[in-house]
Amino acid sequence: MTTLVLGGTGFIGRRAVRRLAERGERVAVMDINPNAVSFAEFGDLVTVMRGDIIEFEDVVKAVLASRPDRIMNLAYLLGSGDDTPHFTMKLNVLGMDNCFEAARICGVDRVVYASSVAVSGQQSAFGDRMVDEDDAMHGTSQYAMHKRFNEFQAQQFNSVYGMNITGIRPANVTGPDKVRGSTDHVMCITLPASGEPVSFPKSGFMRLPVHVEDVAEAFVRVTLSDSPHHSVYNTGGIPISLGDLAEMVRGFLPDADISFDSDGGKEDSGNYLVDNSRLLGEFELEYPPLQSRVRDIINDVRRDNGLPPV
Template sequence: MTTLVLGGTGFIGKRAIPRLVQRGEKVVVMDINPGAADFSEFGDQVEVMRGDIMQFQDVVTAILHAKPDRIMNLAYLLGSGDDTPHFTMKLNILGMDNSFEAARICGVNRVTYASSIAVSGPQSNFGDVAIDEDAPMHGSNQYAMHKRFNEFQAQQFNHVYGMSITGIRPANVTGPDKVRGSTDHVQVVTLPASGQVANFPKAGLMRCPVHVDDIAEAFVRVTMVDKSSYPIYNSGGYPISLGDLASIVKKYLPEAEINFASPDGKDESGNYLVNNDRLLGEFELEYPPIEQRVLQIINDVRRDEGLPLVG
């Protein structure tokens, strides 16, 4: 069977593709930046082509070429995109819609795509409650609004055409090479890991990190089924403040210099209490303890920098 991964050379895609290969999938990747990942170790099983998801013709060409059984769409503009509203809309909304419509006209029923925890907005809307996928959405910046519209549009395609389109709402994805999107919860780990001083404004800011390996695995499991029980799944993760994350780092790197200007931040945090029973239950996923993932990131960074491993 064949999976077409749109936006597959990015942070999550380059971890999802080896997992698809392990399951025996032939993988075709279409990305505007095809050289950003190296899949040569997989030989003919992974083929990378350049294409722009904003161009309907490119998506159709990729589908006609790959003849996929399923499509995973990870192409997006990470970060707020607030300063380029027209371009961002074309990539995030038109691009996503192109993937749904091109799949439909080419007869590919199964599509998975990334939404985001950002759709929920500030945690203050929900009190100290872990919210599930049916909670009202309060995310109101451009990225959040685009994800909300993507979810609406996916349900529309499912409803009108009987397609099987499923979204995952990743929380704050973390890993040694994360450079786009939310990064404070990453840098609390990666800067000290490479011996750098790390300064942040607020120790109390809450985040919900989830390791990129776990998200990649989630995408693959959800993509490999022909139909999921629900149209959308929260990834959830580990609710933790930046200050507490720093304390975990210091367990492994006691000399680490991680400074916070103030203990505040909790009240202004985005959604961090997330009920992910749906995803973990239906797809039998289990996340290892956060300490283990923090140590993994520290040592990934240190290996890259030629520093001695810790822990």
């Protein structure tokens, strides 16, 4: 089977591509930044091409060149773009639509795309309870609105054309090389791991970290499935305040210099109580404890800095 991964050289994409190739699957990657990573170790199994998802022709060319059975779309603008609404809309909304429409006209009816926990908005909109995929969406940021529209458009394609398009809503994806999107929970681990101080406004601010390897595995399993039971899945994660995360880091690095300007912040947090039983149950996924993932990230950074593992 062949999977075309759009945005496949990014943070999640590069891992999803490797995981597919390690299973012996053929993978074609299209990315605007094709040289960000090398898949040379997989030889002909992984091919990489440059393309811009905003250009419908590029997407169609990529589909025709690779003749995929499945398409995974991870191409998006993360962590910025509020000051460039026109460009960001083209990448996030038109780009996603280009993916769905190119899949349709080329006869690929299985598509998996990234939505986000951001669609739900603030935890305060739900009170102190878990949120699942059927709850109302309250996200109002540009990013959240684009993801909400992506989900709407996927449903349109599914109902009008009988396609089988599935969304995954990652939570706060964490990993040693994350540079875009939510990064406070990442810097709380990576900067102390390389001996640098780090400071945050509020210790009670909640995050919902989930390791990038676990998210990549979720994308792969959902993509390889012929007929997922649902059209959207939460990855969820492990809810933790930045203050408690700092304590966890200090458990491995007692000298870690992590400071906070003040307490509080819980009431300002995005949705951090997320029910992911749909994804974990159907795809038999189990996340390792956060503590062991924090240790993995610390040791990834220490290895890159020539330091011994903790």
